[in-house]
Amino acid sequence: MKRRLFSVLTVALALSLSGYRTVAEEKIKVVATIPDLADMARNIGGDLVDVHSIATGVEDIHAVPMKPSFAVLLNRADIVLLLGLEAEHAFLPALLEAARNPRILRDGPGYIDCSVYITPLEVPVRIDRALGDIHPMGNPHYNLDPVMGRDAARAIADGLSRNYPEHAATFKSNLDAYLVKLDAAIARWEKEAAPLKGRKLVSYHPDMIYFADRFGMEAAGTIEIRAGIDPTPGHIADLEDRMRREKVDIVVRELHYPAGLAETVAQATGAKLVELPAMTGGVPQATDYISFIDYNVRTMLKAVQGGA
Numbered sequence: 001m002k003r004r005l006f007s008v009l010t011v012a013l014a015l016s017l018s019g020y021r022t023v024a025e026e027k028i029k030v031v032a033t034i035p036d037l038a039d040m041a042r043n044i045g046g047d048l049v050d051v052h053s054i055a056t057g058v059e060d061i062h063a064v065p066m067k068p069s070f071a072v073l074l075n076r077a078d079i080v081l082l083l084g085l086e087a088e089h090a091f092l093p094a095l096l097e098a099a100r101n102p103r104i105l106r107d108g109p110g111y112i113d114c115s116v117y118i119t120p121l122e123v124p125v126r127i128d129r130a131l132g133d134i135h136p137m138g139n140p141h142y143n144l145d146p147v148m149g150r151d152a153a154r155a156i157a158d159g160l161s162r163n164y165p166e167h168a169a170t171f172k173s174n175l176d177a178y179l180v181k182l183d184a185a186i187a188r189w190e191k192e193a194a195p196l197k198g199r200k201l202v203s204y205h206p207d208m209i210y211f212a213d214r215f216g217m218e219a220a221g222t223i224e225i226r227a228g229i230d231p232t233p234g235h236i237a238d239l240e241d242r243m244r245r246e247k248v249d250i251v252v253r254e255l256h257y258p259a260g261l262a263e264t265v266a267q268a269t270g271a272k273l274v275e276l277p278a279m280t281g282g283v284p285q286a287t288d289y290i291s292f293i294d295y296n297v298r299t300m301l302k303a304v305q306g307g308a
């Protein structure tokens, strides 16, 4: 009798454990390289997904520090989401190799490149990594343009549906609901950003071009010589001359770049210094993709409309 009770309990326990495990396993494990994509995946996947981001948002996307825990996360992942266009070249290929998970390798079904619907700008005619080219496929910083953010969200929904066709209807309706929210925000930003039209900016790294295009600004140069190439005194002197000539009066320092040089250039030319995050999570206010774009539009507006 005792024995029988024991075995009944054992079976019940085993069943409840396996039941528990099934629930946990049913969640699709998504790992995104950056919080922008993680936020979109949470919106599109809803209860079906468990989402982690490798970067927290304060990093340089071209140099996210690697941790062993990222390989563990990727080893268990069903899906990896990336900005693409080689933006994650400095860390993702090595992490994917360490993760030993064929599902999410470049040609695997779980590898979702969110740039598939993007037409990149600044595609080089000649690629030369030896010269330090870190934008070999064109400019990868399209996440700063919310209309391109739309395209990334679509790529995520399509990629999830390809992997889990049984949930395609849910992904589609969640995507539609998210795009309604994002489109409303885009309409508001385009209206609010009217004072930005025609304004010229210089940024530290060439990552403001899509934002500038979207809101009618002009990206007129960078403190870096080009993507990933540190400035020289000669380059800075030329840049300052050109800024004075072309009346460039905004210097953007992306928050992961050093403050000193951007401040110096702004002071030397009488331009206003604007400090912006390059990803969701880059400032405490940018808790999700919409609040990230919101922060950038408002901060730029504040700079252009005067005040301190």
Ligand SMILES: [Zn+2]
Residues within 6 Å of the ligand: 062, 134, 135, 140, 141, 205, 206, 207, 227
């Ligand atoms: Zn870049």
